[in-house]
Amino acid sequence: MTDRLPSSASRRLASRHGSAMVLVLACMAVAAAIAATMLRAATSAHRGLRTERDLRQVECLLEAAVRMAQARAAAAEAIDKEILLPADDLAGSGSARITFARGPATSQPSIRIVVEYPLEGPLTIRRSRSVIPASNPSVTPEESRP
Numbered sequence: 431m432t433d434r435l436p437s438s439a440s441r442r443l444a445s446r447h448g449s450a451m452v453l454v455l456a457c458m459a460v461a462a463a464i465a466a467t468m469l470r471a472a473t474s475a476h477r478g479l480r481t482e483r484d485l486r487q488v489e490c491l492l493e494a495a496v497r498m499a500q501a502r503a504a505a506a507e508a509i510d511k512e513i514l515l516p517a518d519d520l521a522g523s524g525s526a527r528i529t530f531a532r533g534p535a536t537s538q539p540s541i542r543i544v545v546e547y548p549l550e551g552p553l554t555i556r557r558s559r560s561v562i563p564a565s566n567p568s569v570t571p572e573e574s575r576p
Contacts, residue, residue, distance in 0.1 A: 480523075484547060487520065488555045491545045495528045496561050499541045502530075503563030509541055517550075524548020538562050 502509060513528040520526060526547040533540030544558040 481553075484523075484555055487526075488545050488547050488557050491515075491526055491528060491547060492543065492557050492559055495530070495543045495545060496559060499530055499543055499561060500563055503541065517548075520547075524550040533560050 499509065509530055509532055511530045513530075515526040515528070517523070517525045524547065526545065527549060529544040529546075531542045531544075533542045540560045540562050542558060542560050544556065546554050546556045548554060
């Protein structure tokens with residue numbers, strides 16, 4: 431005697447196996463799509479945080495450069511200067527360039543400050559500010575930061 435099922439029963443069993451296989455493949459496709467979306471969102475968030483960190487670094491460098499320019503002007507030192515800060519001296523991921531230059535000749539002398547950071551990589555952030563040096567610099571207390 432043979433243990434074979436009748437042909438209609440074997441077709442139903444094969445049909446069930448095929449349906450289960452299609453269901454498993456559909457679930458795997460949905461899971462892969464969800465995982466890809468989560469990975470894309472995490473990558474985008476990481477890129478945004480890195481850009482925000484770089485923007486904050488540029489603003490801090492610009493504030494320090496303004497104080498430095500005002501101190502140099504008060505001490506009657508040469509203003510036109512370029513400072514290169516290596517990556518080891520900064521908390522971020524690259525080096526920076528700070529450029530000091532005299533502003534256009536107008537009634538009030540000014541100093542133009544340009545900060546570029548990071549110099550390495552696909553995107554360099556550049557911010558500039560023009561300041562008028564104070565004739566008698568006032569001493570300001572250190573600003574507290576969170």
